[in-house]
Amino acid sequence: MELLIPSIAATMARMKGIPDGILHRIQADYLEALLPRRAGAAAALETLAQRDRVPIVDPEVGRFLEQTAIASRAKRALEVGTAIGYSTLHLARGVGADGHVVTIDVDPARQETARRHLAMERLESRVEFMLEPGLAAIGRASGPFDLLFLDAIKEEYRGYLDLALPKLRIGGVVICDNLLWSGQVAGQILKEDERSSTLALREFNPYFTNHPSLLAQVLSFGDGVGFAVKVK
Ligand SMILES: C[S@@+](CC[C@H](N)C(=O)[O-])C[C@H]1O[C@@H](n2cnc3c(N)ncnc32)[C@H](O)[C@@H]1O
Secondary structure: OOOOOHHHHHOOOOOOOOOOOOOOHHHHHHHHHHOOOOOHHHHHHHHHHHHHOOOOOOHHHHHHHHHHHHHOOOOEEEEEOOOOOHHHHHHHHHHOOOOEEEEEEOOHHHHHHHHHHHHHOOOHHHEEEEEOOHHHHHHHOOOOEEEEEEOOOHHHHHHHHHHHHHHEEEEEEEEEOOOOHHHOOOOOOOOHHHHHHHHHHHHHHHHHHOOOOEEEEEEOOOOOEEEEEEOO
16 A cells, blocks of 8 residues: 655656655755855756756755765766766865776766767766676676665666675665655656556665665655665
């Protein structure tokens, strides 16, 4: 029996789809307004994502990626799901001038857009692009990594994690986007085309939070952000 969150269905779409899916709208709007205005490639990519309906992380999640990379002194990051490079941009900033980001996607046009926008900020030399399915690419990506970011096919999150975890150093960080999936994971499935991904996330989340190698939880900002430290 699914839980009902009636306010979700009643209102119109925001960045990730459904307002009030995670936070009450007034809180979400307030928090968004607190973020400094983006400039340069970040602003351009937000505009592009909105225009072309490319799903990218929310601005606060981009900022969180950058903060986490800096705070954990991550120098090597692995990302599954480049899209147009919005999250990649934040990771590339976070790892610093001597850092390296390996990013994976299957869409060449999106990766080309990412490449161009990273070049705008002179960050392209920090990023290595892999153009193939995540499940194949992770095995070939040369670790070890300090930070792992998952943001591609929701049904494959467990596969990405299982493949990438051996390449993450102890003390390294895992971040996964969309773990609350507009509120549908804990509540009612509202988009039929997201049924399979929602069911997959319902299985993934307890796997992630109870994983014996991880100290993990799901944070209720953005679209629900999984955060873990590899402890063994
Ligand atoms: C949600 S978007 C990533 C957004 C990006 N992380 C950001 O915030 O800027 C998901 C991406 O996963 C890519 N994708 C789809 N199937 C994939 C696969 N099998 N392996 C890797 N990436 C895949 C899509 O092309 C899409 O660009």
